[in-house]
Amino acid sequence: MTRRIRALLRKELIEISRHKSSLLPIAFVGVYCLVLAIGLTVLLPTFTGEKLSEDPDYLKLSASIVGYPGLSADGRIQAYFFQQFLLVFLFVPISVAMTTAAHAVVGEKEARTMEPLLATPLTTSELLIAKVIGALLPAVVVTVPELLLYLGAIAVFSEPGVLATMITWRSAAAVGVLAPGLSLIALQLTVLFSTRVQNEDTARQLAIVGVLPFGALILAQFTGHLWLSAAALAASGIGLIGAWLLLLALSVAAFDRDRVLTRWR
Amino acid sequence: MLSAFHLTRKFGERVVVDDVTLNVGCGEIVALLGPNGAGKTTTMRMIAGLIRPTRGSTAIDGVEMTERNGSQLRGRIGFLTEAPGLWDSLTVRENLETYAGLYGLARPAAAIDALLSQLRLTEHASARSAELSKGMKQKVALARTLLHDPPVLLLDEPTAGLDPEITKHVRDILEERRAAGCALLVSTHNLDEAQRISDRVAVIQQRLLAFDRPDALRRKLAHGHVRIRVAGDATPYLDAARVFDAGASARGSELWLRLADAEATTPEVVRHLVDAGADVVEVQPEQAGLEEVYLHFVKSSEAAAP
Numbered sequence: 001m002t003r004r005i006r007a008l009l010r011k012e013l014i015e016i017s018r019h020k021s022s023l024l025p026i027a028f029v030g031v032y033c034l035v036l037a038i039g040l041t042v043l044l045p046t047f048t049g050e051k052l053s054e055d056p057d058y059l060k061l062s063a064s065i066v067g068y069p070g071l072s073a074d075g076r077i078q079a080y081f082f083q084q085f086l087l088v089f090l091f092v093p094i095s096v097a098m099t100t101a102a103h104a105v106v107g108e109k110e111a112r113t114m115e116p117l118l119a120t121p122l123t124t125s126e127l128l129i130a131k132v133i134g135a136l137l138p139a140v141v142v143t144v145p146e147l148l149l150y151l152g153a154i155a156v157f158s159e160p161g162v163l164a165t166m167i168t169w170r171s172a173a174a175v176g177v178l179a180p181g182l183s184l185i186a187l188q189l190t191v192l193f194s195t196r197v198q199n200e201d202t203a204r205q206l207a208i209v210g211v212l213p214f215g216a217l218i219l220a221q222f223t224g225h226l227w228l229s230a231a232a233l234a235a236s237g238i239g240l241i242g243a244w245l246l247l248l249a250l251s252v253a254a255f256d257r258d259r260v261l262t263r264w265r
Numbered sequence: 266m267l268s269a270f271h272l273t274r275k276f277g278e279r280v281v282v283d284d285v286t287l288n289v290g291c292g293e294i295v296a297l298l299g300p301n302g303a304g305k306t307t308t309m310r311m312i313a314g315l316i317r318p319t320r321g322s323t324a325i326d327g328v329e330m331t332e333r334n335g336s337q338l339r340g341r342i343g344f345l346t347e348a349p350g351l352w353d354s355l356t357v358r359e360n361l362e363t364y365a366g367l368y369g370l371a372r373p374a375a376a377i378d379a380l381l382s383q384l385r386l387t388e389h390a391s392a393r394s395a396e397l398s399k400g401m402k403q404k405v406a407l408a409r410t411l412l413h414d415p416p417v418l419l420l421d422e423p424t425a426g427l428d429p430e431i432t433k434h435v436r437d438i439l440e441e442r443r444a445a446g447c448a449l450l451v452s453t454h455n456l457d458e459a460q461r462i463s464d465r466v467a468v469i470q471q472r473l474l475a476f477d478r479p480d481a482l483r484r485k486l487a488h489g490h491v492r493i494r495v496a497g498d499a500t501p502y503l504d505a506a507r508v509f510d511a512g513a514s515a516r517g518s519e520l521w522l523r524l525a526d527a528e529a530t531t532p533e534v535v536r537h538l539v540d541a542g543a544d545v546v547e548v549q550p551e552q553a554g555l556e557e558v559y560l561h562f563v564k565s566s567e568a569a570a571p
Contacts, residue, residue, distance in 0.1 A: 007366020011352065011359070018354040112348040116409065119313050119344040120367040121336040258316045262276065 004122050005130045012134030016100065023142050026097065030089065030146035034153055037085040041078045042157045052077040064227050071161045078158045079165035086171060089150060090143070090179040091215070094186050097139035101190035102204040104131035105260070106197065115261060124255045128195075128248060132187045139183070147175070170230035178233045181240025186211045188244055192251040195260065266290045266448045267312060267342075267417045271321035274307050281307050283471045284321070289448040291416070294439060296459035297452040298559055299469040305452040306347060308469065309419045312450065313344040325417055340368060343415035345423055349406035353395035357386060357405050360394060361412060368413035380408040383438070400431045407435060411442070418442060418449045424458060436462055460555045474562040482558045489527045490551035493520045493535070496544035505541040509534050518546075 016022060045052050052058050053073035062080040065071070071079065105127075108114040117127070155163045190207035197203050220226040228236065268288040274281050282304040289295045299305050310316045312323045314335045323330050325338050351360050358377060365373030381387045384404045394402060407423065423439070424432040439449060439462055453459055459466055460479055468475040468482075475482055495502060499515040506513040509530060510522040520538075524530045527550050535545055 003369055004367050007363050010366070011355065011363040014359055015352065015354050111350075111353070112346075113350045113352055115315065115346045115348075116344070116350040116364075116406070117367075118315055119339060119342070119346070120364065121340040121369070122367050123336050261310065261315055 002126055004120075004126045005133075008117075008122065008127065008130035009134050009137075012130065013137065016134075016138045022100065023138055025099075026139055026142045027146070030143060030150075033085055033089040034146070034150050037082055037089075037150070038153055038157050041081045045074070065165060068161060068165055071165070072159060075159035075162050076165075079162045082154055082158070082162065082166060083171065086150070086166070087174055087178075089147065090174060091182065094136075094139055094179070094183040097135045097183070098186055098190045098204055098207055099200075100138065101132065101135035101187040102194050102200040102207065104135065104191045105194040105255075106200050106203055107194075109260060110199075118257050118261065124252045124257070125248065128188075128191055128251050128255065131191050131194075132184065132248075135187045135190075136180075136183055168230065170233060173230045173233035173237060177237025178240070179237075181237040181244065182211075182214055184244035185214070185240050185247065188247045188251060192247065192254060195251065195255045266293075266326060267450065268324045268327075269308070269312055269321065270323070272308060272311050272318050272323065273320040274304070274311060274316070275319045280471060282311070282318075282469075285469060285473045286321075287467050287473060287476055289417075289450050291448055292443055292446045293464045294443050294449040294451060294462050295465045295467055296463035297450055297467050297469065298454075298456070298459055300563060303470045305469060306421055309344070309421055309450065309452060313342055313419050314339050315344075340413065341415055341417055343410040343413065343418045345406055345410040345418070345420040347421045349402040351394035351397075351402055351405055351409075354393060356391050356393050357381070357397070358390040360405060361409060364409050364412055370413060376412055376414075377408075380411060384408050385434070400427045403427055404431065404435070407438070411438075416447055418447050418451075420449065420451045422452055422454070424453070424455065432458075456554075456556045456559055466555070468559055468562045470563055470566045472566070474566050475558070479555055479558075483555065489524045491522050491524055491527050491531055491534070492547075492549045492551055493522070493538065493545060494518050494547040494549075495520065495538070496546055499543075502538055502541055502543045505538050505543070506534070508537060 041052065051074055058077045058080075059073060062073070062076040065076040065079045065083075068076070068079070105114070108117060151163065151166060154166060186207065189210040190203055193206040193210075194200070194203040197206065217226065266289060270286050272285040273283055285304075285308055287295065297305050297308065307316070311318045311321075314323070314330045325341050328334065328338060330338050352363070355363070358381075361377045361380070362373060365377060370376050378387075381390055384407065386401070386404055386408060389397065389401060389405075394405065397405065403423070403426070407420075410418065410420070418439075420439070424435050427435065436458065439451065443449060443464075451459075451463065463479065465477060466475070466479050466482060467473060493499075493506075495518055497518060499518050499520045502520060503513060503515045506515075506520045506522055510524060513520060513522045515521075522534065524534070531548060531550065535548060538545055
């Protein structure tokens, strides 16, 4: 990472630290996912007296959880849902971080801080990388403790042995490869649009349209229409990181200093 | 030094800057004068490598600015933009630290401390930019511009909206930078300021209307009026004065003449008056002020426009 990226990144992080409330939505959706997952798989069956395994659809869905002989049918269903919520859990905070990314270029322009910034030796790729990482890092910083909380809640509330189903290559692929790849794509798309439109809302809305296909994949996964193995998740993640590099190159080519300074009002 | 060759910039069909060629040498301040919308900021942005000229080129120390070397050459320029452009939620020091990193300063803390002290901003170093007055923000922006000790300074309205004390301070700093060998291009509406600090003046209104030393520009507009004060009443010497200007007049102790070539003729007039018995106390050629020069060029340009 170049010194200039580090300098701009530091500034981005200071700005976010001064506006901590902007991180609240990320924290909120994490807690929401946690409550929903525990509520659906642990609390609801306890209060209604109906076991998860009484639902044949749930049994069918949880058939993908194999290789845990000590786990009951309810435990397998719990494990299935926790794994599905894990993907949502990883995806949702990034969609919130897109707000920060949407502010990236158009926000500098609106605050009239872009011109002195562009007058420095900072290159376009350095500017855009700093903006993407500046949006990604706070989301990661908030999400990681929430992820640990999620795993802790599973350990406490679910059947013994369910937590072990979470510590898998599949989860590792989801957390370590797919989530970063997806995040980079989403944030780079937002930054790309942020360089081409005149307000943050438009940038965010366009980027959401851009990442909708990924959202559809996760929805299909969540509803059981699609089950991606660890290898498939890892391959998807690596593909997404490659796509991000292409998107970064496209963003650099599309970033027109002249247009940013002269056509925006 | 900086050079601009035939700079032209169009926005669509509208020509904002048309064929401007100028240069600023080391240890020189050039004031860029022009009415609102004359193309001053656009010219500066082109020289700073922020926007592309439609035609023409710019060079820093003889190196032509291109897409390839833009990043490197921008590191040799300090550009004070029209708006201070500080990050409001960052403190003064944090703003400067960020730019120190962007310019790759080897000893950022020392450079920042020195500038804060020079601009009398030390006690505001921990204040967030949003809390600063307009004048303070402008000083911080100036500190940011000077931080990497650039040999070329482009300053867009550096004293606009500042109180007289801060204005004087800023002018002193600009003169220090000139003494240090910097090339300074200063856009301003303030003709008094231009007259005080600049070595040369460039008047632009889309095109470069005039580019010369202030006194040379004033001479170009000189009307040849000469005021000669004598001891006592000037009326007895009116006939002697009318040898050179039939329309000469006397007002109290002063004779007023209009001479075709004042610089060459005035000594002869003085000798003639002395021969006629006048005690000449003072001779004052009446030159046009910079304001008059500026208005002359701008109005002539407007009159010539289709």
